[in-house]
Amino acid sequence: MIPLGGLDTRTAMRLTDATRETQLELIEKRPQHARAIDAFRARIADIKTPAALVEDAEVYGFVMRAFDLEDQIFGKAMVRELLESDIAEPRALINRLTDSRFREMYRELGYESDGSGSWNASSRFWQEKMVDRYVERIFINQTAEQNDSVATILDFRSKASDIDTWYDVLKDKDLSIFMRRALGIPDEAVQMDIDSQVAYFKRKFDLKQIADPAEMQKLERKYAIVTDALDQRAVGANAAVQMLSQAVRGRSGFVPQTIDITAISALPRRPYG
Numbered sequence: 427m428i429p430l431g432g433l434d435t436r437t438a439m440r441l442t443d444a445t446r447e448t449q450l451e452l453i454e455k456r457p458q459h460a461r462a463i464d465a466f467r468a469r470i471a472d473i474k475t476p477a478a479l480v481e482d483a484e485v486y487g488f489v490m491r492a493f494d495l496e497d498q499i500f501g502k503a504m505v506r507e508l509l510e511s512d513i514a515e516p517r518a519l520i521n522r523l524t525d526s527r528f529r530e531m532y533r534e535l536g537y538e539s540d541g542s543g544s545w546n547a548s549s550r551f552w553q554e555k556m557v558d559r560y561v562e563r564i565f566i567n568q569t570a571e572q573n574d575s576v577a578t579i580l581d582f583r584s585k586a587s588d589i590d591t592w593y594d595v596l597k598d599k600d601l602s603i604f605m606r607r608a609l610g611i612p613d614e615a616v617q618m619d620i621d622s623q624v625a626y627f628k629r630k631f632d633l634k635q636i637a638d639p640a641e642m643q644k645l646e647r648k649y650a651i652v653t654d655a656l657d658q659r660a661v662g663a664n665a666a667v668q669m670l671s672q673a674v675r676g677r678s679g680f681v682p683q684t685i686d687i688t689a690i691s692a693l694p695r696r697p698y699g
Contacts, residue, residue, distance in 0.1 A: 430573040435650035474543040476509035492560040608649040
C-alpha cells in the first residue's frame with residue numbers, strides 16, 4: 427500500500443487515484459487473495475445452497491469479504507438462515523436485519539429456496555463482477571487502516587450508483603457521514619427522526635445529480651475540507667480548513683442549519699500570493 431499517513435485528505439486522495447490500478451493489481455496477485463479468487467471462480471457455480479456455501483470455508487470467506495462482512499464470518503448459522511429467507515415474508519430474517527450489506531449479499535447471491543442454486547453463480551460475467559468487488563473492498567479496507575477519510579470517499583464511489591433515495595443513504599453509516607459532511611450538515615442531525623432527516627437532505631441536494639461526475643467531485647471536495655477541519659493534524663496545512671474548523675468547532679447545541687462550504691472551498695491554495 428502507498429503510505430498515506432499524515433497527508434491531508436485531498437492530497438492523499440490524489441495519490442490514491444494516481445496509484446489505484448497498480449494497487450488493485452498487486453492485491454489480486456497477493457497469494458492469499460489469489461487463492462481466494464481462484465477458489466471462488468472454480469467452485470461457486472457448483473454451490474447450490476446456502477448450507478453448502480457456509481461449509482466451504484474459502485468460498486464463504488471470499489463472499490463475506492466481498493460484501494464487507496468479514497467481521498460477521500463467525501455467524502454461519504445466521505448467514506445460512508438469512509440466505510434461505512423468503513423476502514416475500516415480512517418476518518423473514520432478511521427483512522428484520524437493518525444492515526444493508528446483508529440485503530445486498532442476499533440479492534446478489536439469489537439462492538433459490540428449492541435448492542436449485544443461484545441464478546447468478548454460473549454466469550462468468552457475474553463471477554468476474556464479484557472478483558472486482560472483492561478486490562475493491564480489500565483495497566478500501568486497507569486504505570482505511572491508513573486514512574479513514576480517503577476510504578470513506580472510495581466507499582462512496584463504490585456505492586453511489588446504487589443510491590436511489592435518501593433512505594438508501596441514511597441506512598448506511600459511512601454514506602450518512604459522507605453526505606452530512608459534504609453538504610455541511612452537522613452530525614447532530616442524527617437526533618432528528620428519519621423522515622425529518624430525509625426532508626432536510628432533500629432541501630440540500632437533489633440525488634439525481636449523483637449521476638453527474640462533476641457533482642460527485644464537488645461532494646468529494648467538500649467532504650475532504652470538512653473532514654480535515656475536524657482533524658487537527660490537517661488544520662495547519664490549509665487556509666480554507668482553518669476557517670472551516672473554527673465554524674465547525676464553534677457550534678454548541680443543535681440548530682438545523684448548514685455551513686456554507688462553497689465559498690470556503692473556493693479559496694486558492696495560497697490566498698495571499
